[in-house]
Amino acid sequence: MRKRLGIVVALACAAAPAGAGTVRGKVEVLEKDGKKAQDAADAVVWVEGPTSRVKPAPATVTMKNKTFEPRVTVVGVGSSVEFPNQDGIFHNVFSVSGDNRFDLELYKKPKSASKVFEHPGIVRIYCNIHPQMSGFVLVRDNPYWAKVAADGSFSIASVPAGTWVVKAWHERAGESAQSVQVSESGAAEAAFQLDASKYKRAPHKNKFGKDYEVGEKY
Numbered sequence: 001m002r003k004r005l006g007i008v009v010a011l012a013c014a015a016a017p018a019g020a021g022t023v024r025g026k027v028e029v030l031e032k033d034g035k036k037a038q039d040a041a042d043a044v045v046w047v048e049g050p051t052s053r054v055k056p057a058p059a060t061v062t063m064k065n066k067t068f069e070p071r072v073t074v075v076g077v078g079s080s081v082e083f084p085n086q087d088g089i090f091h092n093v094f095s096v097s098g099d100n101r102f103d104l105e106l107y108k109k110p111k112s113a114s115k116v117f118e119h120p121g122i123v124r125i126y127c128n129i130h131p132q133m134s135g136f137v138l139v140r141d142n143p144y145w146a147k148v149a150a151d152g153s154f155s156i157a158s159v160p161a162g163t164w165v166v167k168a169w170h171e172r173a174g175e176s177a178q179s180v181q182v183s184e185s186g187a188a189e190a191a192f193q194l195d196a197s198k199y200k201r202a203p204h205k206n207k208f209g210k211d212y213e214v215g216e217k218y
């Protein structure tokens, strides 16, 4: 009996970290003319280092009016993302992003298909029919991330105490990293400026690694 109690106590300690704080701050995305971007809300901030496991949770990316909505989705490793097609035309969502590559083939409204993302990373998603359709699924291996609000602010709660790398990402600016010290209670601040001024839109290949055909038929 005593032995069993000891195990229970040990488990309880492992579940509750010694202390945790909030990482918060602002992300600014700068465009060519030095102006602030209007879509800072598509930026994501995450904390790298803590080994806390993330609970998989389902997410949905809808294909509608030849766009992926939302354009940027963040999920934990092991999460299933549903891709319903709400258009009356065929779409073929796919990715060739490393270990997360997938191909859901052709389907149209009201069909849907899903993909479980098993590897942390940034997954670029495209449609094999419509080259203008693009989006991102960010897969994280711990629960400490936030999508940035329209005003550029973000807040990530319950980050374990310690010194961690905090990264901010925007699709046109890439990543920026800084070290942040989280105390056992209270907040750590981080401010990022992401430079999208050198971004150039470049065509991408289809799922076969070939150029898209000119003159879209759908």
Ligand SMILES: [Cu+2]
Pocket (backbone or CB within 6 Å): 066, 090, 091, 092, 127, 128, 129, 130, 133
């Ligand atoms: Cu499409």
